[in-house]
Amino acid sequence: MPSATVENYLKCILMLSMDCDQSEVPMGLIANSLGVTPGTATTMMKNLQREKWLTYKSRKGVTLTSKGRRLGMKMIRRHRLLETFLVDTLGLDWSEIHDEAEELEHAISEKVLERLDVFLGNPQYDPHGHPIPTKGGVIRKLPQKNLLNLAMGKKVKIESILDQGSDFLKFAQKKGLMPGKLVEVIQRDEMADSVELQLEKKSKFSLGFKSAEKILVSG
Amino acid sequence: MPSATVENYLKCILMLSMDCDQSEVPMGLIANSLGVTPGTATTMMKNLQREKWLTYKSRKGVTLTSKGRRLGMKMIRRHRLLETFLVDTLGLDWSEIHDEAEELEHAISEKVLERLDVFLGNPQYDPHGHPIPTKGGVIRKLPQKNLLNLAMGKKVKIESILDQGSDFLKFAQKKGLMPGKLVEVIQRDEMADSVELQLEKKSKFSLGFKSAEKILVSG
DNA sequence: GTTTTTAGTTTGATTAATCAAAGTGCCGTA
């Protein structure tokens, strides 16, 4: 019933509301992350409000209704299960699956998705370490710690990569920055805004603050 | 680049041109099999001609260009490989996959499709017994013989079912009319326009001429 | 407290796909 466009908007708004976590998501973020002009976003929000997917306050932002949150969550589930399938079953590289899933998520039915979930063995995390919501719309929280806000000199496990960009993912893979790997921050240089890392059985290398913040860890 | 709509039109025109096999496909058939009004079909044909997918002769019909045939064939390949995946890998019923594949065929990329082909072991036929075109666009012809034009009293093998309707497919499955099964026409009643069939290890039953024509056989 | 900047809104236009309904060409039968 909802178009692919509506599905994309709601998924996007839900994801923004989850990390920027205020109740209202501003137009700018939405327009920016979907690559449309601000005017398009404004117009769209009014239409989405008319169909009760969200509430819109002029010059404030939008808040999803529970109907809207439900659909947004369903899209995240579809996206992440599909990514898992593309990597685990078909053997694609984790840097090339995001855009594929971005299309397939609108074409796969509930029935096929649930079969796929069973076929994959009910995976809990996608290839980037992102939690897969349950069928009922429950999602685990991401760890708070990352390679920047972490205490130095402690071996931690990489849990999740927050950047979907294929260039960054290729780089991360080459360096071994992938979920499950153990890593230690051995130095931190405020002037150069970079941290020096040591991965098991690898040589040291350094990462800028901005990138370090995108690697979530636990332990 | 081509929209899902364009992809659907070209696949449809190619399929019509393959079985009605004249060089020109008339508007009526196209409009009818896509469920649009004749006016919509006419308008669309002009747009498709503008983009060199086909040539259109007013009140005659259309003929695909090689560019158009290539895309149409690609869509048939996608559709049938996806159907095969849905049945063989995910275990869906052959009566419920057509509509699913109808959507997925527009969302799957060339890259993912070729991986899927390898994963499935390069299947030659889809679950309904329809030949899957090669990557290069070559397709095997369907058998000419069916349960209506066949000589009586000869055991033949079912090759293909020409009806995608879920009701007919459910019925065919229940009766055992599926590719690979052996069947014999034991009687033919012109008055009742029906044929009586005997499948291996099954009780006899009869089928109307119209339905009998939709079951292709060989041997 | 003005002014400037930035973020967001409005307006008018465009494109793809569709329909209903009015109009037209052509083919077969009389």
Add this chain to the structure above:
DNA sequence: TACGGCACTTTGATTAATCAAACTAAAAAC
């Protein structure tokens, strides 16, 4: 050869999604 009917085409309108550019409100800067 004229007529009627069917298949097809044209026209005018609608819907969803988008943009550019003019406009406006609210927050920062001065």
